[in-house]
Amino acid sequence: MSSSRWDDLMPRLISAVTMVAIGLLTIWLGGVWFHALTVLICAVMVWELVCMLDSKRSKSSLVLAVVAGSALALAIEVPVAFALPLIMVPSMVGLGRMERGGVTYAVFTAAIMLAGYGLMGLRDDFGLTWMAWLVIVVVVTDVAGYFAGRLIGGPKFWPRVSPKKTWSGTAAGWVGAALVGLAFATLTPAGPGLMGISIAVAMASQIGDIAESAIKRRTGVKDSSNLIPGHGGLLDRFDGMLGAALFIVIVGQMVGLPTGTP
Template sequence: MSDPRWEDLAARVASGVGLVAVGMAAVWAGGLWFHILIAVICGLMVWELVSMLDTARSASQYILGAAAAAAALIAAEIPPGFALPLLMLPSMLGFARMERRAATYAVFTALILLAGYGMMAVRDDFGLVWMAWLVLVVVVTDVAGYFAGRMIGGPKLWPLVSPKKTWSGTVAGWIGAAVVGILFAKATAAGPGLAGISIAVSMASQIGDIGESALKRREGVKDSSHLIPGHGGLLDRFDGMLGAALFILIAGQIVGFPPGVQ
């Protein structure tokens, strides 16, 4: 008899490998290719968001998703002073298109687009190494949490919202992120404080994950969509990256970026 703890592992691994391959190719290429990938992801996440929030949405999910993708792509190619209001525009459009949950839509859409813009800025301004650091911290947090949570188990982190998440998986994610930080600190000019920053980024990614879980629980859905076998939708897969990228936008103003490098 198969162990139910691992029943979704094959689908998760197969689709995860495909996501990683596409993502790595775009991150490596950088520039317009990376901008296009992020813009498409942002648009699809907004499409999923509208589909969850507004059951009387008509064609709104397609209109607002396309608007988000276009805003993200154009914002990457223009000066920041003009990019920022453009990134807020899809949120404002939601007030005219959404028949319910318009405020929730506006907030989450703004966070999605700001996070996407932040990821493009990291790749454009600081290069492949620091984009790889950010991605690895989020991926290791997720992978370490998945395996530790199922192998060790124990007390739940927030059972009312996310019944599968445990404290053992959460702490394992922090440890994995710290290891990534230590390795990058040794390979770059960053100091040992990068380990602490990596843990904070890990926590931010977990908050993003839990925030999206709370939204799904409120709307009574298991997954944001069924685009990715074993993972649900793009919001399910990239919620941690949203939290991490937003954290970098804020914390980068405090500690400097790249982290620890003066």
């Protein structure tokens, strides 16, 4: 077994433990604390996105990050009918400022904003239990995929876009998500169907990861930024949560979730 497979394990582990600790604390506190962290993460992701797509727009990246953070902070405080146009404001403002990658920026920024809004709504409306479920599914999907991919290896999932991802790691993520769903189905009134929803959330998380990888491949960058040792940028770390949150925004309207712990 080559040690190079595990060269990034320690910095990834330290960064992951730190992020998980901060995340769990703010999720538990909820309210303004969770809103503030979500707004900050989404604003930084927009900054990273602009820097990746159009490196000449360094000043615009900061402006658009502030616009995104301000719009999202206001959106969660107003009725949904008025929140929706606020969510779209950063996409519209930035579209004309980009020299290249404008459409990708607009679509991906709208996804970031909607995911952030959905996460805050999930915590506010459904409580700690279901926010914790979503986070654990995404984390377990990522961790299971990381270790299975390196221990088992095998055929690549999509080598042209993400050369390190394997089918073994992808499938391991589904298994891990199913086990999380089974655990929460046992502990809550959700029922065994939560296992299927958890697997679908894992798939959405993996699609979010692949979508960000495709942008990096197209723009020729390794990481969205270097903010997090071993993980790159926030967009690198939260791309899976982005896909999962968007999925829950849609699926929550169809299947609903039982009310959890406030």
